[in-house]
Amino acid sequence: MTPDAPFEEPWQARAFAMTVRLHEAGHFTWPVWSEHLGRALRAEPDRPYWESWLAALEELTAGSGLADAADLDDRQEAWRRAHAETPHGQPARLPDQ
Amino acid sequence: MHDHGPDALELRVQALESLLVERGYVDPEAMDRLIETYEHEVGPHNGAQVVARAWTDPDYRARLLADGSAAIAELGFTGRQGEHMVVVENTADVHNLVVCTLCSCYPWPVLGLPPVWYKAPPYRARAVIEPRAVLGEFGMEVGEDVEVRVWDSTAEIRYLVLPERPAGTEGLSAEVLAGLVTRDAMIGTAKAAAP
Known part of the structure; x- marks a missing residue:
């Protein structure tokens, strides 16, 4: 990565892009997003920026009914299993996909 | 595994x-x-073109300071987070500095996404309270006779600094001048580079 690259890890770029696309699809205004992000940054000032970004996005998507916390937990567990059962070097897939 | x-x-x-x-x-x-x-694709090279044009075209500079978004759109830089741009001009008497104290609001079409330090708590907390100390840490000496103005970007209004044109650049083309305009110069934590 170059010193001024906007993202240090691919997941940061995915979280960023999800946020912008949800906003553009009308699920929330940008001031509402800023408010959530600002709150997440203030809540844990020492947490890395993109982790606060992700926490804010999870809170906002849960709060607006797009993906609630229980669904997220289930989905994370499904991915964890999928990764564990996939041989190294192959892409993990969820069983029902 | x-x-x-x-x-x-x-x-x-x-x-x-x-x-x-x-x-x-x-x-x-x-x-x-x-x-x-x-x-x-999007990054400070866009903003550098805006600044270089303003340095070389007085009418454009006037339009830029009067309505930042419209003048920036003339160069084709539009879109996300550039809807309400305000351009603030550095002079011999005034130095402008931009921050987002709430989170990380930033003019994406002209600067791309913000650098790590812009998003970090120390800069966000201190730029307003002690801007001269912050500028000093960026290696910028701002004289006591120069007024420092700090602009707090928000989700609705985003600021871009029009840095002073460096001395000794008379006769340089806009293209060459754009190469002197760094990202930090357009945030206000640096001056435009000398040729």
Whole structure:
């Protein structure tokens, strides 16, 4: 990565892009997003920026009914299993996909 | 095998994205295109063209200071986070500095995404309270006779600094001048580079 690259890890770029696309699809205004992000940054000032970004996005998507916390937990567990059962070097897939 | 698997953050993002895609809320290919745009296309080289044009075209400079968004759009730089741009001009008497105290509001069409320090708590907290000390840490000496103005970007208004044109650049083309305009000069934590 170059010193001024906007993202240090691919997941940061995915979280960023999800946020912008949800906003553009009308699920929330940008001031509402800023408010959530600002709150997440203030809540844990020492947490890395993109982790606060992700926490804010999870809170906002849960709060607006797009993906609630229980669904997220289930989905994370499904991915964890999928990764564990996939041989190294192959892409993990969820069983029902 | 688990040591090759994703970490907790990657799993959270993968879980969220796969749910949102499945439910039709986001399109992964549109996300790919968006990421490509901000990794490779949009960046401070856009803002540098705006500044160089303002330095070489007094009418454009006047339009830029009167209505930043419209003048920036003349050069084709539009879109996300550039809807309400205000351009503030550095002079011999005034130095401008931009921050977002709430989070990380930033003029994406002209500067791309913000650098790490711009988003970090120390800069966000201190730029307003002790701007001269912050500028000093960036290696900028601002004389006591120069007024420092700090602008707090928000989700609605985003600021761009029009730096002073460096001495000894008379006769340089806008293209060459743009090469002297750094990202930090347009945030206000640096001056434009000498030729």
